[in-house]
Amino acid sequence: MCVTELVQLHDVAEALKSKGGRTLAICVDDPKDSKRVVEKHQLNLSILADQNHEVIQKYGLVKPGAPPDAKDITVPAHVLIDPSGRIVWRYKSKLVQDRPDPAEIRKAIDAL
């Protein structure tokens, strides 16, 4: 279900590429699984492995004890950063199932 989100970001990632940018997905899973996912779904983005939770802590996105195995994972979130390092658009899910409309991300990319 969560991989669906990455597949749906295909056009958004292409739009960012045309501006010289890059889409980086971040999760706490094993990078071996990430490689399989990228190949299987032919994703046009990279998946970074935050296995020590260092980055999700820095960004204030730790969701403690999530099912199925009560491991800490990330709160679903999006951050669009301009080349100066400034955050120009962000989204954080309030409920587990919340996801942003890709059209909204697209608008923020077009405004870069």
Next chain:
Amino acid sequence: MSETLTPRGRGWPIWIMLILTLSGPLVYMSFMKNPWVRSTGAPMFAIMALGAAGGLVVAVRSRKRWVGAIAGVNVLALGFMLVGFFYMSRLPADPAFAALTTAPDFTLPDESGTPVSLSGELAKGPVHLVFYRGHW
């Protein structure tokens, strides 16, 4: 007096209401790819509310105990979904994320094990970070 003269309504439509209520989550799963459906659950709750309300009407009209029991199941199913969707699934509201103005730098390995640094990528262009829950 008039109540005893009122003919009892049929009980069987309660099954339609039960199927309607239980089909709500299936509709949700089927249309989850739509971001609006996924985030709000609106079509699911509309269908379930229709089934629960219709079930109560059927139960009151039929005045049969078993029909009332199934109407109760419908209402419970709706309540269970509402609690699960809006209460159990709440995420921590850490103010640190909203307070960020610039993106903290980091270096992480990508799926091939190659280290990727945010500052290095920003030197080439804008970056979109997608924090997601995992591969399941």
